[in-house]
Amino acid sequence: VHMDVSSIAGTAAPWLSGGLAGSILTLLIGWFRNRIQPVAYRISSSSMLSESARTAGFPITLTLEEDGEQFRYSHLTLTEVVLINSGSRDFKEFRLGITITSSERAVQFVASSPDRYHNVVEAKTVSPKHPGQEIDIVLKPFNRKDRYSFHLWLCAKENDKSPAELRLSTDEGVRFVMSPTSSDISGVVLEILKATAKAKVGIH
Numbered sequence: 001v002h003m004d005v006s007s008i009a010g011t012a013a014p015w016l017s018g019g020l021a022g023s024i025l026t027l028l029i030g031w032f033r034n035r036i037q038p039v040a041y042r043i044s045s046s047s048m049l050s051e052s053a054r055t056a057g058f059p060i061t062l063t064l065e066e067d068g069e070q071f072r073y074s075h076l077t078l079t080e081v082v083l084i085n086s087g088s089r090d091f092k093e094f095r096l097g098i099t100i101t102s103s104e105r106a107v108q109f110v111a112s113s114p115d116r117y118h119n120v121v122e123a124k125t126v127s128p129k130h131p132g133q134e135i136d137i138v139l140k141p142f143n144r145k146d147r148y149s150f151h152l153w154l155c156a157k158e159n160d161k162s163p164a165e166l167r168l169s170t171d172e173g174v175r176f177v178m179s180p181t182s183s184d185i186s187g188v189v190l191e192i193l194k195a196t197a198k199a200k201v202g203i204h
Contacts, residue, residue, distance in 0.1 A: 037087030037172075040179040045164050048076040048153070064107065064128045071128035077104065077154040079164050083139075084179065085146045094142035095170055098135040100154065102165040105131035108153035113139075114146060131155060 049060050061072045081098065085091070100106060107128045111120035123136040139148055154164050168176050 037089045037174045038177045039170075039174045040084040040086040040177050041168060042082040042179045043079065043166055045077050045079040045154075048078050049074070066127050066129045069129065071107070073107070073155050075156045076107075077156060077164055079152045079154055079166065081150045081152070081166065081168075082179070083148045083150075083168075085142050085144050086177070086179075087174065088144060090144055091142040091172065092140070094139040094172060096137050096139060097169040098137070098150070098152070099167045099169065100133040100152075100164065101167050102162060104154040104156045104164050105133055106135060106152045107131045107155050108151075109135055110151040111137065112149045112151075114148070118146065118148070120148065120150075 049062060061074050062076050064071045064073070083096070085094075106126045109122065109126050111122070113120055119140045121138040121140065123138070124132070124134075126132045126135060135152070137150075139146075142148075152166075156162075156164075
């Protein structure tokens, strides 16, 4: 049996362009929907007390009051955690755990939600009177592209100047992916511009 190559191509072309392409597209869509969903996060910290004034010999403390009792701190760090649902799945409720793995303890926790239809429920409140290293919250809801931010006031030991270390966890099937800061992006763009300028100089 002899069949011309052009006849084979003509017979297979509709099947390849139709059935096979459709099957591949279906597989790709299924993989995209069923993959482990990414959740982007960013963590940044800054001192709440002036380091220059402290090194100059001025005793600077910050006082917080709870139930009429005052708590003074000489080393407080403000740490911001930004969480963005960068996946393709909506969560009616999303349980999130923030664990401080360094020596600091949280004495204040403030959450910011996108609007009044988004809520943050804190399971256990931290305060100057009841500092802690574990914060459990529930985001209601946590839909695609939703963005929540959390501010933690962290108290460190007087001689401990090491940066705060935080770990995020959840019982949902997601993976946490670090999101670059604007300064990181600016740095990359600057390096690209420098490399491009050097390349142009070399060409001339």
